[in-house]
Amino acid sequence: MTSPLLPTYARAELSFEKGEGPWLFGRDGERYLDFGAGIAVNALGHAHPRLVQALTEQAGKIWHTSNLYQIPEGERLANRLTENTFADVVFFTNSGAEANEAAIKMARKYHAAGGHPERFRVITFEGAFHGRTLATIAAGGQAKYLEGFGPKVEGFDQVPFDDLGALKAAIGPETAAIMIEPIQGEGGIRPVPNAFLRELRALCDQHDLLLIFDEIQTGVGRTGKLFAYEWTGVAPDIMAVAKGIGGGFPMGACLATAEAARGMTVGTHGTTFGGNPLAMAVGNAVLDVILEPGFLQRVEKVGLLLKQRLAELKDRHPAVIAEVRGQGLMMGLRTHVPNTDFIAAARAQKIILIGAGDNVTRLLPPLIVSDEDITEAFNRLDAACTAMEADLNGVAHRGAAE
Numbered sequence: 001m002t003s004p005l006l007p008t009y010a011r012a013e014l015s016f017e018k019g020e021g022p023w024l025f026g027r028d029g030e031r032y033l034d035f036g037a038g039i040a041v042n043a044l045g046h047a048h049p050r051l052v053q054a055l056t057e058q059a060g061k062i063w064h065t066s067n068l069y070q071i072p073e074g075e076r077l078a079n080r081l082t083e084n085t086f087a088d089v090v091f092f093t094n095s096g097a098e099a100n101e102a103a104i105k106m107a108r109k110y111h112a113a114g115g116h117p118e119r120f121r122v123i124t125f126e127g128a129f130h131g132r133t134l135a136t137i138a139a140g141g142q143a144k145y146l147e148g149f150g151p152k153v154e155g156f157d158q159v160p161f162d163d164l165g166a167l168k169a170a171i172g173p174e175t176a177a178i179m180i181e182p183i184q185g186e187g188g189i190r191p192v193p194n195a196f197l198r199e200l201r202a203l204c205d206q207h208d209l210l211l212i213f214d215e216i217q218t219g220v221g222r223t224g225k226l227f228a229y230e231w232t233g234v235a236p237d238i239m240a241v242a243k244g245i246g247g248g249f250p251m252g253a254c255l256a257t258a259e260a261a262r263g264m265t266v267g268t269h270g271t272t273f274g275g276n277p278l279a280m281a282v283g284n285a286v287l288d289v290i291l292e293p294g295f296l297q298r299v300e301k302v303g304l305l306l307k308q309r310l311a312e313l314k315d316r317h318p319a320v321i322a323e324v325r326g327q328g329l330m331m332g333l334r335t336h337v338p339n340t341d342f343i344a345a346a347r348a349q350k351i352i353l354i355g356a357g358d359n360v361t362r363l364l365p366p367l368i369v370s371d372e373d374i375t376e377a378f379n380r381l382d383a384a385c386t387a388m389e390a391d392l393n394g395v396a397h398r399g400a401a402e
């Protein structure tokens with residue numbers, strides 16, 4: 001039977017009927033340890049009681065009113081986000097790409113409002129991923145996402161990763177902003193050195209550029225801080241957030257300082273669904289849990305444990321694993337074998353992982369994982385590596401016999 005779904009995804013032959021914490025229950029009758037969390041989305045795991053309660057309570061009251069009216073739950077969530085970050089203002093969206101679109105528009109409008117509409121260009125970095133809209137594929141700059149979709153949206157200049165010389169050379173009279181993920185996610189869990197981020201901040205201050213952090217994947221506790229920029233010693237002017245902020249309910253946000261947002265006056269931007277009461281109720285519930293005293297420290301601690309266990313895995317299986325990298329519960333394994341094979345071998349051991357660029361496999365468990373879950377993951381990955389080594393040896397023996 002052919003599916004009427006647009007075939008833009010190569011979907012695995014697997015579907016799930018329910019989830020509980022870090023576990024997924026497949027329609028194949030198997031139980032899977034979910035170290036993908038719906039691509040860093042299910043921050044509190046599956047069916048977290050607080051989120052279920054928040055959503056069902058709100059569903060019985062009001063779903064949607066539009067942004068033509070006050071939405072108190074949204075005011076509350078925006079207040080909590082600004083109290084806990086560098087930001088003064090928040091614009092809610094339905095997705096990450098829309099949060100980045102708001103960020104890009106805001107940066108351009110900032111300069112227009114300051115009398116410099118010619119300053120509209122945004123510098124981005126090789127390996128970046130910022131979404132799949134026309135502007136965000138131009139920002140990401142990846143040929144495979146741009147090809148066949150007409151002229152690339154004007155105004156994005158891409159420079160190599162962690163190359164200060166190239167970055168300085170790219171700044172011109174039309175530059176408006178620099179946009180970067182503090183740790184590249186889709187690009188292969190590539191952390192940007194803190195020193196480089198500090199240089200970006202200094203350059204932005206020097207040239208009146210806005211610094212935009214795309215924390216869609218790194219944010220909302222993923223690295224052990226509420227936002228990854230807190231590790232770096234610098235704050236952005238604008239920040240895009242999504243994925244984990246809704247714990248699985250589709251939502252995003254663009255946060256900014258009042259100064260960076262100075263051009264975004266009545267009528268300049270909008271959204272029908274963004275900030276709707278269902279999303280706001282869930283977003284507040286996610287923050288209730290993540291901002292509980294000790295929660296983020298616990299993420300940091302369990303993240304260190306995961307990193308240790310992955311280093312151990314690499315020592316045990318050097319023919320399979322080449323490198324361990326990442327921070328908190330945003331970890332990557334670069335493998336000698338194709339990452340698609342590694343992910344398939346892991347799935348055969350009933351653990352879900354996610355691919356990324358640079359032949360990396362991402363481990364993005366829900367933030368509520370326990371030490372026992374990490375041990376369970378280690379054992380399953382150890383078995384997956386052993387199975388892969390047996391295959392590699394088999395290939396070597398067959399090769400020798402020929």
Ligand SMILES: *Cc1c(COP(=O)(O)O)cnc(C)c1O
Nearest residue numbers: 095096097129130131185216217
């Ligand atoms: C996932 C992601 C996006 C795109 O988010 P969508 O919700 O898919 O539009 C943008 N930037 C980063 C860093 C991401 O990880």
